Amino acid sequence: MKNIPNHAVVDLFCGVGGLTHGLKQAGLNVVAGLDCDNDCRYAYEVNNKGAKFLNQDVANLTGSDLERLYPSDSVKILVGCAPCQPFSLYSSRYRKEGHKDNKWKLLYSFANLVEAIQPQVVSMENVPGLQKESVFTDFVNILEQNGYYVVYRVVFCPDYGAPQNRRRLVLLASRFGEIAFPEKTHSQGNYVTVRDAIGHFPKIADGETDVTDRLHHSCALSKLNKQRMAQSKPGGTWRDWDEHLRLKCHRASSGKTFPSVYGRMKWDEPSPTITTQFFGYGNGRFGHPEQDRAISIREGASLQTFPDDYKFLSEEQTFNRTKLGIHIGNAVPVVLGKAIGVAIKKYMQEIL
Numbered sequence: 001m002k003n004i005p006n007h008a009v010v011d012l013f014c015g016v017g018g019l020t021h022g023l024k025q026a027g028l029n030v031v032a033g034l035d036c037d038n039d040c041r042y043a044y045e046v047n048n049k050g051a052k053f054l055n056q057d058v059a060n061l062t063g064s065d066l067e068r069l070y071p072s073d074s075v076k077i078l079v080g081c082a083p084c085q086p087f088s089l090y091s092s093r094y095r096k097e098g099h100k101d102n103k104w105k106l107l108y109s110f111a112n113l114v115e116a117i118q119p120q121v122v123s124m125e126n127v128p129g130l131q132k133e134s135v136f137t138d139f140v141n142i143l144e145q146n147g148y149y150v151v152y153r154v155v156f157c158p159d160y161g162a163p164q165n166r167r168r169l170v171l172l173a174s175r176f177g178e179i180a181f182p183e184k185t186h187s188q189g190n191y192v193t194v195r196d197a198i199g200h201f202p203k204i205a206d207g208e209t210d211v212t213d214r215l216h217h218s219c220a221l222s223k224l225n226k227q228r229m230a231q232s233k234p235g236g237t238w239r240d241w242d243e244h245l246r247l248k249c250h251r252a253s254s255g256k257t258f259p260s261v262y263g264r265m266k267w268d269e270p271s272p273t274i275t276t277q278f279f280g281y282g283n284g285r286f287g288h289p290e291q292d293r294a295i296s297i298r299e300g301a302s303l304q305t306f307p308d309d310y311k312f313l314s315e316e317q318t319f320n321r322t323k324l325g326i327h328i329g330n331a332v333p334v335v336l337g338k339a340i341g342v343a344i345k346k347y348m349q350e351i352l
Contacts, residue, residue, distance in 0.1 A: 004345060005352045008070045010034070011051075012058050012080030012110060016043035016312060016327045018304065019081060019125065020051055022337020026345055028077070032069045034058060040327060043312045058082075059109045063116025075352060076119035077344065081126055081332050082106040107135045111142040118146065120352070121179070123340055124171040125332055128154045131169060140171075148173040151181060157270075159184040161335040163192040164271040164303050168332075170340060179347045182339035194289060195267040198299040206293035214319055215298040215312060218288075219279055229281060229292040234266045265289050274303050276329030279321055297324050305334040 007029055011020045014033025017040075023030050030051045033044050038055040045053045056065075058080075070076050083106060107124075114122055122143065130136045131154075143150050152171035157164060160182065172179040186192065202210050206229075207220030221229060224245070231241045238246055238261065263285035265271045277283040281294040288295055295303070301310060312324060 004028075004348050005075050006071075006073060007075035007077055007348065009077040009079060010066065010069050012078065012113070013082050013106070014040070014044055014053070014080075015331055016040045017048050017051075018306065018331030018334050019079060019337040019340075020044065020048050021306070021310075022332065022334045022339070023079070023341035023344075024048060024051070025334070025338045026341025028341045028345060031071070034061065037327075039317075039323060042314045042317060043310070043327070046311050046314075058106060058113070061109070061113060063113060066113055067117050070117075075121070075348065076117060077121040077123075078114060078117070078119040079123040079125075079340075080110055081124070082110055083330075105135070107139050111139050114143060114148075115146055118175070120175055121344055121347070122148065122171075122173040123344065124152075125336070125340070126169050128167050128169050143173050147175050149175070149178040151178055153181060155182070155336070157333055157336055158191040159186055160333075160339040161185050161192050162270070162303075162305055162333040163194055163197040164274055164333070166273045166333065168336060170336075172340070172343065174347065174351075176351050179343060182343040185335075185339065191270055193268050194265045194271050194303070197271075197302045197305075198295065199267070201296070201299060201302075203291060204293070204296065205291070210296075210298075213298055215301065215324070216296045217298075217319070217321070218293040218296045219281070219321070221281060221293065225281060226292060228262060229287060232262065232264045232287050234264045234289050235269075235285075236263055238262045261285070263287055265295070271303050274300055274329055276326045278303075278329055279325050297321065297328070300325070301328050304328055304331055305336075306331070307334075 009023055009028050009030040011033040014020055014035045020030045020033050032052045032054055034054045034056040036057040041053045140150055150173045154167050154169050157166040201216055204210055204218055206218050210216035228241055228245050233240050261284055262282050264287035267289045272285045278286050278300040279294055279297055281287050286294050
């Protein structure tokens with residue numbers, strides 16, 4: 001294989017660095033990540049040496065601002081995952097209210113930056129529902145009008161080593177030719193499981209925090225939810241409970257179609273999709289397979305394939321479960337980032 005050409009990657013909407021970390025594992029040179037949430041700075045920089053965090057709203061970023069982040073004469077690679085809430089099946093507020101904020105417009109900002117600096121390689125990752133939106137069609141059209149060869153598809157994350165049933169839309173584009181899609185690394189016979197990902201963590205009770213890792217913390221349960229948890233079966237639903245433990249909404253006809261809440265994961269299968277509220281027992285099938293509690297913050301990060309030693313907080317930062325849930329749940333799984341990085345690296349070695 002040829003050496004990789006002199007290159008640099010900038011990660012838009014970088015968050016705490018899931019995509020960046022995967023790209024770096026693949027051997028790509030990520031020089032900067034941009035995000036409007038400055039609370040992501042510590043996690044991004046301390047875990048991704050050499051990549052600078054910029055607290056920047058991509059909507060206000062100019063082409064010249066972005067151009068300055070790339071070393072001269074480098075092959076420019078621009079990647080990013082714009083906020084996906086407007087297109088997510090898991091966001092009831094967006095389903096009911098529609099696109100009433102400006103987050104959905106950020107993909108246009110991404111496209112404008114591509115037009116401005118003409119990077120040699122572009123990658124975009126988002127939820128599958130984005131395909132149905134005009135903003136995605138416009139994004140692809142803008143790339144093609146600027147001479148890019150574009151490929152995209154929905155991928156199943158367990159095929160790339162993620163221990164969760166997450167599906168994501170991945171787009172790859174280049175001005176020099178079509179980039180071959182990331183090759184699958186796993187199949188149904190050897191998917192990474194919940195046991196593989198979190199089976200080694202110390203046992204804790206609900207409301208407890210492991211003394212060696214403050215992120216290995218599980219929400220306290222009410223007395224009623226402890227009873228529900230005790231009757232919950234791996235892969236089961238609230239239908240496994242005694243009648244007096246069921247919620248009123250479950251008894252209503254409308255509630256009968258939502259069996260996936262208040263459930264336990266199965267040890268030997270991938271987990272459900274990790275959302276931003278994975279730490280709450282009632283928010284999905286986020287119950288631990290055998291301990292009577294919801295999964296911990298650290299376990300959620302592990303299911304998102306962050307390394308166990310990934311640092312999300314400095315000593316000075318306050319533990320904020322809700323904020324950590326957002327940062328981790330919104331992240332690109334590290335192994336998917338690596339698969340994207342491997343595909344880009346192979347392409348650069350063969351074409352550039």
